[in-house]
Amino acid sequence: MIPPLIVDEALRKGLHIIAVTDHNAVGNAAAVMEAAVGSGLWVMPGMELQCQEEVDALCLFDTLEQAQAWEAQVRAVALPFRHDAERFGPQYRVDAEGDFIAEDDSFYQGPAQIPLEEAAAAVHALGGLFIPAHIERPMKGLLGVLGLWPAQLRADAAELSPNLRPSAARQRFRLPPELPLITSSDAHWLAVIGSVMTIFVLEGPPSIAELRRALRGEGERRVVVP
């Protein structure tokens, strides 16, 4: 999963937009963004946040600066451990060519000690999108952990696991009718990139604002899970 291979695979699968969302971390987003320059692929810097309740949520941004500001907030409330490279393998930071820059011993596992609703508000304050991830999963999925969709949660959408159709999810769970549902591949291996996707029909160049408008169905914009 080095940056040029991620970009090549995404283009080969016909994708126009991808997001780099490491667990509680943003450190490798810059390299993928750089690797995609001039390729036509838009790479969003982001994070798969695990919040205090142990619910995962995608946090997506326009700029690296926004994503890094969010990462700083998350690091401030991370669990106080160091990464054990001997037990769990090394964590590398790489450049746009995929070459080694440094080893990172920060602890990115486990929940950041920030409540779900506060995290959503903080991401929105930075201009980002907040999308609870794989919501139907028993562990780390919002519905598994919290049982019910929280009425007060300001989320831009909810992500379903690749094998769950939006129509089936709405039958199985009581979800707000206005809550947009998306799917994404959650690719941890190159081959999985683009295995499922969500089509965002936009009216302008891709940006977080355009994605938000598509999620809200403004104008001719819409989202389609093929």
Add this chain to the structure above:
Amino acid sequence: MILRDIVTQLDLQVLAGEGALDQEVTGGYIADLLSCVMAGAQPGQLWFTLQTHLNIVAVASLVGVAAIVITEAAAVGPETINRAAGEGVVLLRSAEPTFETVMKLARLL
């Protein structure tokens, strides 16, 4: 056993639901995954958890548990306490971890 007696014997803090302590407790259930609680907990049970999100009130109300017992002195936000008070859900807190709290209860039953 009556909930009020358990509160006294286990030295539990009453965060909400003071007016509903004179009910019979039928047993207990321990889980932090609310989907498990919805599927497995029974009315009248004490539900022990570390989860303090607002949704615990809705789930407790849905299942009809006698009370929620937050263990390990976990911090509970005012939204959760206010919602519990508003819905008449008994919200208790133990200073000790779940295991010790439940062991004490087991000796009483």
